Amino acid sequence: RKEVEQDPGPFNVPEGATVAFNCTYSNSASQSFFWYRQDCRKEPKLLMSVYSSGNEDGRFTAQLNRASQYISLLIRDSKLSDSATYLCVVNTGGFKTIFGAGTRLFVKA
Amino acid sequence: EAGVVQSPRYKIIEKKQPVAFWCNPISGHNTLYWYLQNLGQGPELLIRYENEEAVDDSQLPKDRFSAERLKGVDSTLKIQPAELGDSAVYLCASSRAGYNEQFFGPGTRLTVL
Numbered sequence: 001r002k003e004v005e006q007d008p009g010p011f012n013v014p015e016g017a018t019v020a021f022n023c024t025y026s027n028s029a030s031q032s033f034f035w036y037r038q039d040c041r042k043e044p045k046l047l048m049s050v051y052s053s054g055n056e057d058g059r060f061t062a063q064l065n066r067a068s069q070y071i072s073l074l075i076r077d078s079k080l081s082d083s084a085t086y087l088c089v090v091n092t093g094g095f096k097t098i099f100g101a102g103t104r105l106f107v108k109a
Numbered sequence: 110e111a112g113v114v115q116s117p118r119y120k121i122i123e124k125k126q127p128v129a130f131w132c133n134p135i136s137g138h139n140t141l142y143w144y145l146q147n148l149g150q151g152p153e154l155l156i157r158y159e160n161e162e163a164v165d166d167s168q169l170p171k172d173r174f175s176a177e178r179l180k181g182v183d184s185t186l187k188i189q190p191a192e193l194g195d196s197a198v199y200l201c202a203s204s205r206a207g208y209n210e211q212f213f214g215p216g217t218r219l220t221v222l
Binding site for chain 1: 142144149150151152153154165200209210211213214215216
């Protein structure tokens with residue numbers, strides 16, 4: 001079993017749709033969590049951190065469920081520019097960082 | 110502020126040849142990471158430096174891969190000899206001491222023929 005697992009997708013959604021991604025992690029001692037975005041043939045960039053209380057940044061909402069060991073990312077009112085791969089990232093302590101394989105999103109006009 | 114710089118951007122070599130990648134992190138970032146990313150996968154950590162010390166190299170295939178970060182700034186990753194399976198994108202990232210956010214360079218796309 002991989003330490004961080006994501007649904008690879010692809011998710012194909014129309015503009016304006018709401019889409020949600022989940023990510024599960026196996027190490028219960030994991031300490032911090034992030035979502036990164038990676039455009040085709042580009043480098044990953046931090047989208048948002050994920051806090052226990054949940055956090056929101058505009059159209060993006062991230063949630064953490066420590067009991068079930070998963071994090072989620074919700075995108076509301078999808079835009080064409082949201083098309084990318086979304087990487088779930090888990091730090092297991094001591095800055096040991098593990099990336100998921102990513103979920104691909106295509107937003108269509 | 111300049112981002113993470115990597116060179117070369119692309120490299121094509123024949124198997125069994127050596128290859129080296131260079132990374133210059135963001136100024137003031139003490140932590141430097143080298144990742145390998147295969148198509149359709151997330152980045153996989155090869156080695157992490159805190160200043161000039163390699164603090165996590167457990168995933169570095171030491172029979173053919175080596176890395177150095179002299180003076181705790183620039184870093185070089187070397188493969189000798191390269192194998193067909195080494196074809197991938199090699200990403201360098203850096204972060205401030207005590208901060209989790211990593212800033213990535215554009216990567217070096219390696220093709221081994």
